[in-house]
Amino acid sequence: MVKSKKLVIVESPAKARTLGRFLGSGYTLKASLGHIRDLPKSKIGVDVDNDFTPQYINMRVKSAVLKELREAAKNSTSIILATDPDREGEAIAWHLVEAIKAVNTPYRRVVFHEITKDAIEQAFKSPRDLNMNLINAQQARRILDRLVGYNLSPLLWQKVRRGLSAGRVQSVALRIIVDREREIDAFVPVEYWTIEAEFTKEAVKAASSFKAILIGAGEKKKITISDQRAAGDLIADLKPAVFAVGKVTTKTAPREPAAPFITSTLQQEAWRKLRFSAKQTMALAQQLYEGLPLGPEDSTGLITYMRTDSTHVAQSAISETRDYILDKYGHDYLPQKTRQFAGKVKGAQEAHEAIRPTSIKREPGKIKQYLESNQFKLYQLIWQRMVASQMASAKFENITIDIEAGKTHSGTKYTFRAQSSDSVFPGFMALYTEGKDEDEEQKVPKLPKLVEKDPLKLLRILDEQHFTQPPPRYTEATLVKMLEQHGIGRPSTYAPILSVVQQRDYVEKQRGVFKPTELGILIRDILVQQFPEVIDTGFTAQMENKLDKVAEDGYDWVNVVRDFYIPFAKDLLAAREQLEKVPPPIETSEEECPQCKQDKLLIKVGRYGKYMECPSCQFRQSFRIHTGVLCPGCPEQAEIIGRYTKKGKIFYGCAAFPKHKFAMNAKPLPTPCPQCGGLLAEYRDDQVKCTDAKCGYKAKKKDDNNAVT
Known part of the structure; x- marks a missing residue:
């Protein structure tokens, strides 16, 4: 077969579709669906005695994808690695080269921060080699996280119970939340x-x-x-x-005005104004970046890359924004000089652009019909922030x-x-x-x-x-702000950190704020006692700085890992020998055992989350959150109860299931709809809405007594 096309590899099919619009028929586009190689799940996969050599394997779930990529590589004149423009993207590109093993097919790396015609053309005119400094920085982080997670988690299984986990950055976030709770408990009002x-x-x-x-x-x-x-x-x-x-x-x-968004400020503002979690914000931003179909425009990248620490904005984007302001608002609203913002935040990675629309002319109202509701809300927030940043004071x-x-x-x-x-x-x-x-x-x-x-x-x-009032508990916004201020984690890690501490039942989100569970407090105390350095905010920030130096200055990543591991290994050995087994906290519910009627059911945590068990007769049932709200239309007039999914998310359904199949994700409220008398529910954005779509009643959540305005 005659090779006639260049193979371009990106992470996602959506990105491939958008990119394909600008590249033409001379290219074949394929998606790797993220990482293609990783450390094995069955063991640590790091040879600590041989300079911490990682033992990467091709991911079994990606075998079909890898086979397709290898076939495409054989039939291509060259391979262009167009993965995301950060350390993770650089590492994915490197792993692709190692896994595909296309010895006779040359490869090059291209980097762009927005998926637009001009940006793509410029990137493909300036291909480069892989940046091993960025790859080594990502590799060092991955190895550090593996050494901590795969050593601390089994320790917690042995000393507390199975299913627990600890992580290098996750545990620091937990400590911050627990320490704030203790400040609140110790606070004496004056x-x-x-x-x-x-x-x-x-x-x-x-x-x-x-x-x-x-x-x-x-x-x-x-x-x-x-x-x-x-x-x-x-x-x-x-x-x-x-x-x-x-x-x-x-x-x-x-x-x-505030500077255009970086990752952390986008997550903070999306929580404050839209009540989007960090995870939700990043998922929506990914969709806006990779491209969405806009009617006659087809699939279009709407924002620049969403993982960035930089407030820098390209001069062309500033000029376009200033032209828009002059045309829309007039001279009074346009400052004489272009507004410049401070450089990268403390501990920032590579100098990217801020998060901004790819075209200011693409006003939110003009494309609203093509976007889902939450996509539109986030795009509008990014667009408004960028335009406002160049307006007069x-x-x-x-x-x-x-x-x-x-x-x-x-x-x-x-x-x-x-x-x-x-x-x-x-x-x-x-x-x-x-x-x-x-x-x-x-x-x-x-x-x-x-x-x-x-x-x-x-x-x-x-x-x-x-x-006087105690310090407030952390919200999504204030915790991200705290992590950023202390230099803990990086833009790509904030959302997973906030998710995992909740999934492990270490932290609960109540009315939008984080409150540690008894289990979370126990884990924090064990880790502080046995590994004071590992979960110290200052020490963790120093590690992030060292990883930055690997990326920016070519520091030896092996020495960075070694300097961390030697004292950590000593603490680990001491903990295994000295730490006594600690029984996990058991919570007693208010619900009486329906079988023996002798005891209150205990709330326990198993492999798939919380469940309830009687201490006398061992009766067991899934964990239930009582709402006191009768299920609408239920012939048995059963209560709506909350249950946990296997992924740790709460949903609400009829207690008479499967006789009556009623379920919803929003929290039901005992107050009836003031408009139609139907069922009211509270949604994540603190909106109270009638569940009857024909009614259309909605209001803002007012207080903890289910009063609405």
């Missing part, structure tokens, strides 16, 4: 009081009143009110006071008014303060504002026009009790 006064200008109606907080007494600019008695004494002292405006400060302050007028209180009983002068911040120019905020991790601050009413020495009339004075 009482404090505030005094607020409501004023109005003399001879002006009370409708134009405003409020101010007591901030100082005498020369002290800060006042602390510890209890109700102290608050009462201050109010009594203020009864005869005369109030007048003291200092009035007015400042115009700019507010700058917003401007706010910040007013601070100090009010002096004189002629008090004690002769002490007191100071109250009122503040407001009013938008005078929306700038980028006309399109997009960044989400917050905490609750939004209450809007402060606009202050009336006041000048120094204006007399004021006191309408009322109020005291209010407060208590």
Whole structure:
């Protein structure tokens, strides 16, 4: 057979379809479906006595794919490796070369950060050799993770119970969550009081009143009110006071837009605004990057590569964005100079571009009809963030008014303060504002026009009790932010980390926040006691820095692994000899055994997740979460109960199954639909919706008592 075409290998069929649009008939495109070779599952697969040589094997599940790739390679003039532009993609390309073994067919590597015509043409004009520094960095990480996981997990099986796992980065994330929970448990609230006064200008109606907080007494600019008695004494002292405006400060302050997304900030913002998990966000971003059919445009890559630490944006994309802003919003919304953002974040990998749309002209509204709902929401978020990043600053007028209180009983002068911040120019905020991790601050009413020495009339004075609050539990957004700040893991690892600690029953997500289970706390304590370095945040960050040096500077990866393994092996030997067997925590349910009716059922964890068992008669059933909600349409009027799938996900179904087959993924609520009286359910985005599609009722989740707004 005459060889006439070049073979291009990518990871996924979707990427192959999109790429095929731009390459033409001279190329054959094939997908490897991810890695084709890996370490064996049945053993560690690393020869620690021979410079940690990895024992890679061709993956059995990929045998048909590998056979197809080998056949295609034989019939091709050359092989072009077009896998993703990061360490993992470089490693996949290298493994493909090793597995295909096309000795007589030359291969080259091409790299692109967006699947567009210009980017593909440029990449194929500049093929290169494989980058062994990137490959070795990925290889070192894989070996380190294997050495930790395949040694610590059996230790936990032996000392606690089978089915548990520990990982080099996963265990650090668990420690962070547990340590925060202990901070919360140890927190002692401190009482404090505030005094607020409501004023109005003399001879002006009370409708134009405003409020101010007591901030100082005498020369002290800060006042602390510890209890109700102290608050009462201050109010009594203020009864005869005369109030007048003291200092009035007015400042115009700019507010700058946020940088275009990198992986971590995309995951954080998608959680804050869309309630997407990190895993869900990355899956959707992958689809947008690899390409989706847009009617007449066919399959099109909509965003740049979604695993990146860099806020850099190509000049061509900036120019296109600025042209759009000028045309859509006008000169006032376009800054004179191109907006530049700080370089790579701490510990960043290769300098990629930020996550941005491949074309700003492709407005979200224009392509909404071609996208699934969640694809559209994430694309719109990325598009808005990119456009806003090049728009003019917003401007706010910040007013601070100090009010002096004189002629008090004690002769002490007191100071109250009122503040407001009013938008005078929306700038980028006309399109997009960044989400917050905490609750939004209450809007402060606009202050009336006041000048120094204006007399004021006191309408009322109020005291209010407060208590200091413990630190909040982590959400998807704040945990990713914490991992990034400490240099733990990399963009590609955040989503799997958050998933695995939940799958192992170490952490539960309750109302959007992470709470460790008793098992998670036990595992954290064992690992901290026996392997203090391995799950230390600082030590883990240093390891990430060393891996970066392998990738960027060609550091010897074997020495990096050896420096880690020698002390780790000593700790492992000591743990095997010294650590006593620890019984796993057993949780008692409120459900009575239906068979013997003598004991409450115990909640245990087996190979396929949680189950319930009676300690007296060994009656066993799948784990159930009681909702107290009757199943609609059930002839037996059974309850809707929650169960776990084998993958650890919760679904809700009729307790009378299989007699009545009703199931749903959303959590049912006992409050009936206020519109039609039907079943309400709470969805992942904190939306409460009626399950009857014809009704269409929906609202935002309000509180833990199932009240809705």
